[in-house]
Amino acid sequence: MHEWALAEAIISSAIDVAEREGLTEVKEVKIKVGELQQVEIDILEFALSELKTGKLKNAKFVIETVKAKLRCRVCGYVWNFSRNRLDDVSREAVHFVPETIHAYIKCPKCGSPDFEILEGRGVLLESIRGVK
Amino acid sequence: MDPRMAVIDKRLEGVRRVIAVSSGKGGVGKSLIASALALHLARRGFMVGLFDADFTSPSTHRILGVRDLEIKEEKGILPIHFRGLKYMSIVAFSKENPLPLRGADVSNALIELFSAMLWGNLDYLIVDMPPGIGDATLDITRLVRKIEFLIVSTSSVLAFETVEKLLALLKELKVPVIGIIENMKMKQDSPIKEKVARFGASFLGDLPFDSEVEDALGDVDALLRTVFAQKLAEIVPRIICQNS
Numbered sequence: 252m253h254e255w256a257l258a259e260a261i262i263s264s265a266i267d268v269a270e271r272e273g274l275t276e277v278k279e280v281k282i283k284v285g286e287l288q289q290v291e292i293d294i295l296e297f298a299l300s301e302l303k304t305g306k307l308k309n310a311k312f313v314i315e316t317v318k319a320k321l322r323c324r325v326c327g328y329v330w331n332f333s334r335n336r337l338d339d340v341s342r343e344a345v346h347f348v349p350e351t352i353h354a355y356i357k358c359p360k361c362g363s364p365d366f367e368i369l370e371g372r373g374v375l376l377e378s379i380r381g382v383k
Numbered sequence: 384m385d386p387r388m389a390v391i392d393k394r395l396e397g398v399r400r401v402i403a404v405s406s407g408k409g410g411v412g413k414s415l416i417a418s419a420l421a422l423h424l425a426r427r428g429f430m431v432g433l434f435d436a437d438f439t440s441p442s443t444h445r446i447l448g449v450r451d452l453e454i455k456e457e458k459g460i461l462p463i464h465f466r467g468l469k470y471m472s473i474v475a476f477s478k479e480n481p482l483p484l485r486g487a488d489v490s491n492a493l494i495e496l497f498s499a500m501l502w503g504n505l506d507y508l509i510v511d512m513p514p515g516i517g518d519a520t521l522d523i524t525r526l527v528r529k530i531e532f533l534i535v536s537t538s539s540v541l542a543f544e545t546v547e548k549l550l551a552l553l554k555e556l557k558v559p560v561i562g563i564i565e566n567m568k569m570k571q572d573s574p575i576k577e578k579v580a581r582f583g584a585s586f587l588g589d590l591p592f593d594s595e596v597e598d599a600l601g602d603v604d605a606l607l608r609t610v611f612a613q614k615l616a617e618i619v620p621r622i623i624c625q626n627s
Contacts, residue, residue, distance in 0.1 A: 255458035256499040257386075263393065264386035344476035347460060347499065350438075350492040351473070354480035364483050372491070376384040 253347055254291055257374050258298035262307060264376050269306050274381035277310040281378045285371035287319035287332050287349045289342065306381070319371030323358035330359055332371065349373055387498035391526050394459075394497060397504040398432070401527050402561065402622070406535045407545020409440075409514040412566040413535045415596065417511035418446045419612045420533075422603060423619045425467040429506040432462060435472035436523070437513040438492055439484055444472045448601035452478075459501040466603050471500060486518040493522050515545070516552050524558050531559045533587075533622065538569040543578055550582055561622055562587035564615075588618040 265280050284290050292314055299312045319332035332352070334342055341355040349372050357364050395401065404417035414437065421433040435443040444452060447465065452475040455461040462469035473482065473492065484492065502508060510530075513519045523530055532553055536546045546563065553560055562585035565575040569592070579586040590611055599605035606612055 253456055253460065253499060256390075256460070256501075259393075259458075260386040260390040260498055264384060264389035267389050268384070340478070343454060344478075347454060347456075348473070348476045348492050348495050350484055350488040350495070351476040351482065353484060353488065354477035354482045364481070365485075367485075368488075373495070374386060376386045 254294040255298045257290065258295055258302055261299065261374065261376060262302045265307055265310070265379055266305070268376070268379050269381060272379070272381075273383055274306060274379070275383060277307050277379055277381040279311050279313060279380040280307070280376070281313045281315070283315050283317050283375040283377050285317050285319055285349070285373050285375075286334075287345065287352065287368060287371050288373045289334055289346045290374065292316070310381075315377070317371040320369040321352075321366050322369050323361060323363055324365045324367060325363040326358060326361040328358055328360040329369070385494070387494050388526070391494075391497045392528060394500060395502065395508070395527065395529065398502055398508045398529070399506050401508045401510065401530050402533050403436075403510045403512050403520075403523055403530055404533050404535060405512040405520060405549060406514050406542070407516070407547075407549045408542050411514075411535045411537045411542055412590075413514065414442045414446055414511050415611070416533075416535055416564060416566065416590075416615065417509050418443050419606060419615050420619065420622070421468050421507070421509045422447075422466065422607060423612075423616050424507050424509075424623075427619070427623075430469075430504060431467070432469040432471075432502050432505045432508040433511070434470075434496075434500070434508060435474070435511045436493060436519055437511055438473045438489055438519075439482055439513065441472050441474050443470075443511050444474050446600055446606070447603055457501070460496070460499045461501055469502060469505065471496070489513075489518045490522050493519060494526065497526055516549055520549070520552070524553070524556050531561050533561045534563045534584075535566050536563055536575060537567045538565060538573040538575055540574070543575055547582065550584055560584055564618060565589040567592040587621050588614070590614045590618075
């Protein structure tokens with residue numbers, strides 16, 4: 252259900268952008284969703300369709316998932332996040348606050364917990380298309 | 384574009400005052416004061432939230448004895464109800480594991496929680512800050528429009544020197560400061576009150592070093608019986624009155 256909070260943020264943000272750009276109607280909103288947050292796309296889509304009103308009423312939401320890539324700051328190793336490495340408790344924690352990944356996984360090569368999330372962390376508003 | 388920023392004001396619209404309990408240095412008693420302040424305000428009948436924003440060294444859950452830190456959600460993350468407080472700590476997510484975070488991660492986690500937490504209606508949201516003028520301090524002044532700072536120092540000039548820097552930063556950022564509490568006062572002729580006055584800030588009061596506090600950790604009733612907590616209760620009206 253955290254997807255509803257994310258959907259609300261996307262809608263608020265899209266409305267802000269539409270206002271700023273002087274759009275009278277929004278046709279399309281492109282969103283990137285990072286794998287690390289393990290967002291249930293079906294729920295996010297449903298929440299967006301339920302929450303869209305006004306200028307966004309007829310908007311189509313295009314959602315692209317982005318692989319989560321991590322890089323060790325100690326040895327430089329780059330690897331893809333896999334939710335299978337986590338148990339249910341840590342999976343849920345990372346879903347709500349992706350940074351808590353640092354509490355649960357380490358670099359698979361050197362074992363350091365000092366790694367960075369290169370891409371695929373969470374939700375980003377990529378672009379908005381509409382009419383003025 | 385990060386969509387989370389657009390929803391933070393809305394998440395806090397039911398919160399009347401957000402008070403960041405902060406300091407220049409660690410170990411001055413911020414978390415204890417934040418926890419006891421939240422409890423005192425709740426006892427006075429206010430609706431109070433306590434948010435532990437010290438992600439790498441959280442301690443309010445230990446001070447209060449919060450054990451069931453389960454994550455509950457309903458179209459957002461719900462705070463835990465504990466002894467009349469709405470409460471949240473990163474420990475609900477990281478459990479007892481170390482959480483080594485760099486600055487950008489601290490910012491991201493702070494934005495995530497401020498954008499997803501459903502605090503509802505509160506008179507006060509007390510935020511226990513990490514020490515210093517790093518990412519969390521800069522972020523909270525940027526993210527939370529209604530933020531006010533309550534600053535903690537010890538009697539040591541070393542602690543107060545860092546407080547001066549914090550005060551200078553907050554002045555520059557035009558962030559309201561409720562005042563300064565001198566904690567663990569070492570001697571009667573402590574220079575802190577005078578130094579605060581010279582800085583044009585408000586001195587709210589001092590608290591003694593209380594050796595009983597250590598044994599009261601994890602027990603709210605015992606904590607509230609300490610001299611530390613009772614002295615803090617005398618300062619609370621000054622915090623309530625100072626609606627910056």
